[in-house]
Amino acid sequence: MSGPAQPTLRAFFAQAGAGATQSSEKPIKSAETSDAGRRPPKRARTSAHTSSTPTYTPLETQILELKRAHPGMVLLIEVGYKFKFYGEDAHLASQALNIACFREKNLDAAMIPVPRMPVHVKRLLALGHKVGVCRQTETRALKAATENAHQPFARALTNVYTASTWIDDVAAPDASDEQVLVALVESDAPNAAHRHLGLVAVDMASSSATYDAFDDDALLASLETRLAHLAPKEIVLAANLGERTQRFVRHWAGPHRRVEEAIVCEAPMPGLAEHLHGEALAWAAELPLLVQRALLLLLTHLCDFQLASALTCPANFATFTERSSMLLSGPTLAHLEVLQNATDGTPSGSLLWLLDECATAMGRRLLRQWVRRPLLDAAQIAARAHAVDIMRERRQPVLHRAVALLTHLPDVARGLVRITHGLVDPSELVTILLAFHRVTHEFSELPPTGSALLDEALLDLGTARDTVAPFVDALDLVRARKNDLPHLYKDPARYPAIQDMQATLQADDEALHAHLLDLRRTLHRPALQYTQVSGIDHLIEVRRAEAAHIPADWLRISATQRVVRFHTPTIVQLQKQRERHRESLAAIALASFRDFVARVAEAYVPLRRVAQALGVLDVITSLARVASRPGYVRPTVHAPGEGPGAQQLHLTQFRHPMSEARLAHAYVPNDLALGRTGAIDHAPRGVLLTGSNMGGKSSTVRAIALIVILAQIGAFVPCRAAQLTCFDAIATRMGAHDDVLHGKSTFMVEAEDTARILRMATERTLVVLDEFGRGTSTFDGVALADAVLRSLLERGARMPMLLFITHYLPLTRWAHVHPEHLCNMHMAVRVADRGDESLDAADVVFLHRLVPGAASHSFGVHMAALAGLPPAVTARARSIAAHTQTTHTRAERRRISAQFLQAARSGHVQTAWDLVNQMSVL
Template sequence: MEDLTPIRRQYLDLKRQHPDAILFFRLGDFYETFDADAEIVARELDLVLTSRPVGKGQRVPLAGVPAHALEAYLARLVERGYRVAIAEQVGEPVNGLMPRRVVRVVTPGTALEPTLLEERAPSYLAAWVEEGEGIGLAYCEVSTGQFAATQWTGPEARREAEAEWLRLSPRECLYPVTPGEPATPPLPSAGEVACAFTPFPAHRFAPGVARTALLEHFRVTSLHAFGLEDQPLALRAAGAILQYLQETRPEALSLLVSIEMYSTARYMLLDPATRRNLELVESASGGGRRGSLLSVLDFTRTPMGGRLLRAWLSQPLRDRAAIEARLDQVEAFVEDPIARDRLAAHLRGFPDLERLAGRIGSGLASPRDLAALRRALTALPEIQALLRRMEGPHAGAVRPLADRLEPLPELLELLSRALVDDPPATLSEGGVIRPGFSEELDRWRSLAREAQAWLAELEQRERERTGIRSLKVGYNKVFGYYIEISKAAAHSVPSDYIRKQTLVNAERFITPELKEYETQVLNAAARQAELEAELFRDLCRRIGEELPRLRAIAQALAHLDAVASLAEAAARHRYVRPELTEEDVLEIRGGRHPVVEQALAGRFVPNDVVLDAEGRILILTGPNMAGKSTLLRQVALIVLMAQVGSFVPADRARLRPVDRIFTRIGAHDELAAGRSTFMVEMNETAYILHQATSDSLVVLDEIGRGTSTYDGLAIAWAVAEHLHNHPKRRPKVLFATHYHELTALAAYLPRVRNAHMAVAEVEGRIVFLYQVRPGGADRSYGIHVAELAGLPRAVIRRARELLRRLERGEPAVQPKAPPAAPLPLFAEHPVVQALRNLDPDSLSPLEALHKLYELKGMVEGSSRAGSSAEAGPEGGWG
């Protein structure tokens, strides 16, 4: 066994080179970790923490994993955001010590291996840089070669950048850090994303250094062609990514053949609250796909199609022509269900060509990866012909995609000649290259076969010569080939046998003839493996020359898969094509919530919603559980789906594309950041009021419920007035509330309309109808909902009694004896107080009308509003 003291020095030398990574140190059949790394590995992987001596009576913590199970353990560590450096044994022992070096650094954002990647989600490495009011963001997906950058400037740069960062949800994010200064991640509030923040030297983000890295990588003299010359912050972030990959994953650099400079202004901007509230790709309750919009629309057959559809839902389009083009492609597959089914059959089981090409280009491909590529290329002509045969008015919309499916017959022919029909999983197993492809390889294979045949013949010949029937010729890695004879027959061993090894029940021998053939056999096997590996590498290099074309094919297939998936969803769920118009209108007839509809299995009640120039704000009232929140979300989702290019759940939908969707729904706090539930509500509301434009859709649910009745009512009223009256920001608004007083807005604000969720009373019990009807609701039915929730009957009876008293203006509690000072609910009714403080001469006619409605509302329902304002978030339909 090796002396542990030199091993300890060797380990510490490698650890100093990678201080921020967990070092997996190869020792025989295990990868060992020491010191603090061992404690982390033992905790995260649920391993036993032991210790080993390191000299002079000292011991250090130790935890290890078997070498054959490395990838599984790596995946768990990378998923938790750790960087891992792999130190392998290389070369022959020197003075009894095996040389070792770090051959691979695995980080959350640089993974290429399939075991470390989620199949249907991207794995982005991002870089973030700030300067003044400017922010640069770049990202890449090393497994597919995607590389892009953008930047923002101005007072709203950070909010817009954070929204884009959340859309990307990178696995790892680089940020600049100066030596001697604390490494503080730039996004402390980004807890919704499991991202590993990696500090990177600030000088790597310097303009000159970053620009040089980009110029050298792309082998150009200017970055004008990429649109980066006048985007300094985007340039700096992109250059940092290249330098980081050079250090951690240099083989991935060959996959980044271009970079896209993009602007988020081309897409609908969705802030974090809206993404969370609409549950686009993940459910807010459990964080998984179930219950999300993606779960309803995803019928993709390939991982690359699934990733693209996910990206589309996270980044809806704004340009009407681009939306119509995608809708045309979806409609082409809706019109031709036979073509849609046949395409699905072709794509089912289709390899992930995007990541497959990436593994080949980075030198990580296995023989079965090349077999999968051959299978994909074989299917391309049939898919291309299928698309060109499609029928229907919109069939022409998919022809450009068919043209991008270039079959690459020369590459297919090469793979067919070079690769066996069913190659092994690894190159080391041998038998990868087809016989007849290489004359030299065939010759060495023939020599190996002849040698094996000679060995079998030798065994038979020696049995006959010696008369020992149990004699056999064998092989092991330590002693090579040998002749084994049992001890019972040892007296018959010929004199020309040379003893090699003694066992308990047998003796092993060699002969000069056997030794000579052993050399030939082993040389033939070694040369065969060496030549096969060389041929395989040449084959991968030849495929690598076609990477740009393979990537274009993969992108076209992913696009086809995604639009066919949207068409399948439209056909199965009875969706219709939305009508895009320049008219300032949002008209939905028979609209349905795409996710709730599936959960209710045909029992969903459709509803109409119309917002236009004459009615831009809809005040929606009604009890909890009646469907207000569902209606709000379904309108927002229908608009979003339309701008994704999807058909929508409605009988008819007509709209002008919006620039943004804002939602203020639900109650949650951010106590770690010092913000209560009400403060979060007010922050989100303030953001909407500052950012919404006349082209935006705003969805508000229960504004002001986190504070007292009158404070909340005043805030909600003022918010509605602001959205109506602002000269430049007049978005379309759905405003759900329990403050029935807000229905008075429709009397003096011309673009406000009232609607309510209908209920029916049957024998003293309420029945939710889930229908939207004109006009405001007259009651909140909060006690009825409490009864449905199972509150004790005594509590319900007492609540009804108190409600009747409060509605009549009586005190909630009658004192047993007249006290010195009466203790009613209010010392004086608020209406009386308001009248005492009112100066009629100072009021304008509009202010007087406003005040009259306010007083009327206080008389008729202030106590009801108070009880409803304190209610919790709606459940079920509400």
């Protein structure tokens, strides 16, 4: 079969001349200088009263209509072999993409090559823009046969992208990231103290969806927690959302997360019936009203991107507040650096970074879910830990084969989503199908591994074996790798329309061959053959001496010194006809391929089950690699006891997992025993931790909280031994930062977090309070810290497991008043006191050892000397501190003595005993 028809010589030189004219112009390097270094355009000679309104070309008129029809997005418009930006979009693209902006007739323009379109679109999306792609919807040959042959190509908006809906680039380095889109609605209840919110979120990379309807307080703490967990790239708000809620969401989103508003229907079921059918619609009817409204809002929004099918499978949905997992609040995720570090907000140095040894994108996404949602059920935790232990030992060959199966595996979950939306090309489709085929046919027999979780995951790998095989067998793999749509299928009769059009093209070739036989007789050249030169085929070559006898209607194409090349009118007509048939074949082949992809998409449920099993195996393998590190041990996690005070937390030689991984020297391990130690013996349920700055207090309590999270994930922990009871939550108040945009001072943020903890903490909660009260005056801070500590102690056996860090040494007296609930501990520091007023950095040695008892000093002046304050300043501060401490101690002794005498005279024995304990501390 001959090659494609080419333009005539006249058209060829016309295009070459246009290209030469464009290339001779000086490129404009920026939008600001686009008018400075360019000669003014030539103007037609008209009368003096010429209108100032420019006369737009048909193409410019079409472009302006496209921009008016699609406001609020950056438009890329396909023009020939380029994508172009026009008007304000051209200036924006010039600055964001560092490309030239130039004047093109009446409009400013900037352009990029077609192959580079995905790269530039991603850069625009990362800046928070919404990008629309307008493509030519007509082909050259078919258009030439219509009445609009001399009009611009028809163009239409074919794709719309935002950061959350860009799923075209599968091979990107960040393809394993979640691309979460959230829709948020609010009830119209007039009560401002409690807000009723509905939320639906979908991860476009995997089609996993989450929904929730919840009540929130005036501080929107529950909404903050959900946004912190979901980490959406885009948020769609109902237009009637409360002003305070909307302001909070926009502040949380910042400049690089896109926030849009849309009108939501109060009665959502009729709207949902337009998108959902059958089982999906019946499932949606059972959802709370707020969730239905949020679901409709999200479905309507995704229709603009042609991605609404991501929300049509009920199996993809899960509730946010599952009873089987712990809910870590937004502040807790940040304070403990669970998903990202506190320095630059990247995953490096976080708990997720520590555990991520995954080989696949599916595993990384699942690991992120496991890390932020620790389990609550001791049996499930034990099952995971047992699977990790077996995978760590890996004594059976089937486990080695399972680990090897994960290497060089494409992101089949993301590929399955692209198949569902019809976005794949043949090369990508065959890559995904071959990956599924390899996975599903790996195991014919599965001996038991000893872990029910591993056995189930390995069994799930083979569930789609009979589903995948027919699709792979139907494709010609070599042709599919080349994206050869007309010859994609081994059985040509699978799509008869392709065969019919191929037969038509064969008839065109036969007509050209028959015409060649006629030309041989006409020219008396029995050996005459068609010639191809410079991509132009079906040329008739004659000697230059014979060219004068050629019919006048033959089209001269090119010539050399010896020969002249022509196209006959019949050849021109047959080439145009064949080009139309080729474009028709391409359209038919594309429609057939889309039908084939739709049939593959019907197998979404079993294929998704395989992808999920791969993710589970990958995460367990990753946790097994972490468990193999030196000093990691499998923790013992108990189910919650029946009575109060049954909670326990016993850690032997525990270490901070991320600090240990990054430190060049060995981490100093510590011991901790809280809660029940046996059938009768009980250790205190709380620790009052004192010590110097830089002594390691915050690092130590963070390590304890992180070990609890690791244990309830099902991972091994950095301890010599670990035993704990399941916690229902971890609540933290750590660090110091203000919230200027909400008008909140540092102490206001601290107080709000502490108030939230006091409301939600139960006897099964691990509470971490780090230096509460330091953001206000000394006396107010001491009073508030004292009151908060006492309010927790007064709960008795219902008191949460408490780690209370403070520099207020008077609070240590409560460990003597309530020894059954609280104990004093401090971080040991060795200070070489030379007895003079001068201090040196070498005088302070941090031992980082957690030891019983209260600290005698906070060593603040010593820390100031270590920081480099001048010796004169630290000497004066040391003198003032000593005098102030002596004065304060004397005053406290007098006050307590007076209260003791009064209590003794009144017969208040318990009060008198408490005052004696306070005096002993002083």
